Amino acid sequence: MLAEISPEFFASLHNALQIASPSLETSELGAQIAKEVPGVSSGDIESILDAVASLYTLRDFFGYDPNTLAEELSEIIREDEAFEEYSASARDELIARIRKLLSRGGVLEVVAKAKDLTTTHAKTFVSARIVSDLRPIFADDVTQEPSAISIVHTLKLVYHEGLQHNEFFVALRAADVDNLKKLLDRTVTKSQTLHAMAARFDKPCLEL
Secondary structure, rough: OOOOOOOHHHHHHHHHHHHHOOOOOOOHHHHHHHHHHHOOHHHHHHHHHHHHHHHHHHHHOOOOOOOOOOOOHHHHHHHHHHHHHOOOOHHHHHHHHHHHHHOOOOHHHHHHHHHHHOOOOOEEEEEEEEEEEEEEOOOOOOOOOOOEEEEEEEEEEEEOOOOOEEEEEEEOOHHHHHHHHHHHHHHHHHHHHHHHHHHOOOOOOOOO
């Protein structure tokens, strides 16, 4: 996609990247830039942003400086069969565009570093569900109606660990549910406070 866009579109894209606000979601970033680059869908822009952000991640992972990474990519683009359909001049133009995007840093560099920093965890949350049910408590004579009813809450947590999709279950008492609610309310308040602090410093606040 980056090799096929017009020079005018690339220039508009490059300029828009210099003024865009960082976001951990490239879909949100693509929607921002689409407003500055008419005639191109946010989906197409998002595809380009994902590709370039991955290059920043690759650069940091191997400890390359922008020029070294650009040279490595240049060699691949000129020799790899995947790029055979492009003319020599089109390949040179693609290399020049990659080099320009990598050398300027800007919002994509911030996004790549933020994603790496905020997702570096052994386990990451996927979803949660609480199932509540009634459990009858019988006396010795089970032909009689239950003596009492127990209310049981079970919390199901789904999470990723590496490439694994795992889950576990935890029984909750009513008091546990109240404590969880208080913790979540406190977390929301802390997040609001940190957003306000970031705004005072005129810095974007990125959250997963």
